Amino acid sequence: MHDTQPYIAETEGVLVKVRPSYLAGQSDPDAGRWVWAYQVEIVNLGTSAIQLVARxxxxxxxxxxxxxxxxxxxxxxxxxxxxxxxxxxxxGCPLTTPSGSMVGAYSMTDGEGRVFEAAIPAFSLDIPDKRRTLN
Structure with a gap:
């Protein structure tokens, strides 16, 4: 799952890295089902603890x-x-098409109770051997 460069976003000292990968064994193109896994790493670059409360x-x-x-x-x-x-x-994420994209945000709180949004980078879901694009 780590053979590609991650998609990366940084917001207010929160670094989010995402690596998607196609799951051929769980997909069934004949039935219109394509499945991807994605690995997320959230790094706290700040000076106080943070908590992920929502997505x-x-x-x-x-x-x-x-x-x-x-x-x-x-x-x-x-x-x-x-x-x-x-x-x-x-x-993971199933789709009814052979490609797609995901993007989002995490709601975080810091040590002072302040709530802020940390961006999740847009990333492409493409089957192998297809061009990597954001739809």
Whole structure:
């Protein structure tokens, strides 16, 4: 999953890196189902602890259909990330088209209780051997 360069965004000292990968074994193109995994690393470049409290994803398929996903934390957790530390997790996304894109934001709180949005970089979901593009 780490053979490609990550998509990267930095907001207010929060660095978000995403590496998507196509899951051929879970996909069924004949049935109109393509599945990707994505590995996320969130790095706290700041001087105080931060907590990821919520997520907001915008998922767009190759037909331009948009689905928004909002929820508390990630993978059932609301991690606290100390200064200089990172938090990583993996998740997945099925589509009904062979390509698409994702972008979003994490709602974070800092040590003073201030809430801010940390950008998740836009990243492309493409099957292997296809040109890497943001739809």
């Amino acid at each position: 907001h994803w915008v998922i767009t398929d190759a037909r331009g259909h948009v689905e928004e996903v909002r929820g508390s934390g990630v993978i059932g957790e609301q991690p606290v990330i100390a200064p200089g530390d990172s938090y990583s997790y993996a998740s």
